[in-house]
Amino acid sequence: MKIAVCVKQVPDSETRITLAAPGPELDRSGFTRVLNPYDAFAVEEAVRIKERLGADCEITAVTIGSDRAVETLKKDCLAVGCDRAIRVNEPALENAEPLQTAKVLAAVLRRGAYDLILTGKQAIDDDSAQVGPMLAELLDCSQATVVTKLELGEGVFTATCEIEGGAAVVRGSLPAVVTCQKGLNEPRLPSLPNIMKAGMKPQETLTCADLGLEIPAARTRVTTYSPPPPRAACRMVAADDPAAAARELARLLRDEAKVI
Amino acid sequence: MPNIAVYIEQSGGTAKKVAWQMTAEARRLVDRTGGEVWAVVLGDAAGAAEAGRHGAHRVFTASGDAFARYDAETWTRALAAFVAARRPDLLLVGATATGKDFAPRLAARLDAACVSDCVGLDFDGGFRLRRPIFAGKCYAEVAVEAPVAVAGVRPNAFPLFAGGGADAPAESFDPGLGGFAPHAAVVETLTSAEKKIELTEAEVIVSGGRGLKEAANYQLIETLAAAMGAAAGASRAIVDAGWVPHSHQVGQTGKTVSPKLYVAVGISGAIQHLAGMSSSKCIVAINKDPNAPIFKAADYGIAADLFEVVPALRDAIAALD
């Protein structure tokens, strides 16, 4: 079995976005970058499958990113059990839209006959949740999104997907693109010796030209980044007597805020 | 003059609320710019009868056995066939589990612009879509630079149509599926035994955090939620502690919600939690620490012991007439 895990390096969830005024640029220079938390579930799932199947399984981590992303590939992918890594280094794809990303990833994935392509259900920076289904279309294969349980059989898979108020069970043939959700597994942390050894695993760096691909054109453009609408200061309800405070709050919610 | 198609997702023979929120917003837009709103229905068209009342000018339907159970590939092909035949400038899809599953696939097939989770829709010769990024810490205005765009729309972002629309004529279209067999499909749907209100669709949410002290006390949240007709949510701290399933988690790595009213109980207001709920219209915080960051995000606050305030609030709400 050949597994590809598509990962992205993103600003850490503690990141504060400071925007004095709306404008066409977002200053991303000070961000601390980490593996997208949902991609960690994808990496972990691949490693668990490999642990079940033994040597007959190879995991390739794939990313599009600048030199900054090398550390994430090494520490969060190779050091926890991926066998090799491919990075597409193309400055024009910095902050690419999902369809550009998916086209380039698809070009990488077409070079190997992968049975299973795992990725996170969304990246926590642009929150688009698009790359997985786009990849499945470009590769003309099965998809299952927001997956909390995955079972593999002979050329087939069964995935439990989170939906409103429950779950949907998706069954289909491999190859498949599966986007991973919290609950699928508990990602392990890399050990120090494994981080040291990770540097020895094969790592390939490509450009779009190497893939025989022109840099895909964007179909959208962000014209303005703006801060969230400001909120008025919190109105504190006097709390000396909890019952009176609760009554006052209920009244405010009904008569002033008009939300109940 | 843009024509806007709206995919009408149905569940159990009725259209989802977000579908009519989209037809409404699209109608308000084309009433300014010219153009039409087209409701597009796959499978059983029962839920589409009211499309005109919700702002649509026309209804397009495709029926057949292929739509008996959902799969992303069939939906993608059918809607791609519709777009090829009718050439709408924009196709709106609700940001539901199903919508998020197929919309990007459809965009890839059409080589279209694709914008997720929109909360604002405008047109000035080209579409401009507004959406939260970084889980709501920032908003992006996105210009479409392609002949066609697929846009996901967040539930509850837009009000329903109040303009009293007329009956919309319906016609069928050919989904072009002739013998198509998908690689994968939904074979079973599991719904939790109790009929719970879905967080992302709820108008009111009551969430609890570590301030509840132990799992059994989450029942305080459920009781208050029931009294308010609300969905019950949670901070990650109590999800990780195993008190409630992950499907309850609100925040950057949980659900992003924007209800009319969000009540945070015993939640400190960590940046990752705020990210998931700060676009709620009205936020109430109940926390015994008057310096908890949640109060900075809230509209109304009570700085007191939740074990005293929550039962009292339930009674006070029940007592409202």
Ligand SMILES: Cc1cc2nc3c(=O)[nH]c(=O)nc-3n(C[C@H](O)[C@H](O)[C@H](O)COP(=O)(O)OP(=O)(O)OC[C@H]3O[C@@H](n4cnc5c(N)ncnc54)[C@H](O)[C@@H]3O)c2cc1C
């Ligand atoms: C990558 C990453 C992703 C994350 N994603 C999320 C996410 O999606 N959602 C999320 O919620 N968190 C997320 N977190 C975790 C987040 O940083 C916080 O740890 C978490 O939100 C804290 O939960 P809490 O507010 O319930 O607990 P605490 O921070 O422990 O706060 C408990 C609060 O209860 C109050 N309290 C205690 N007793 C009482 C009482 N008797 N009456 C009233 N108030 C009381 C306290 O004053 C305190 O403010 C994430 C963290 C990381 C690193």
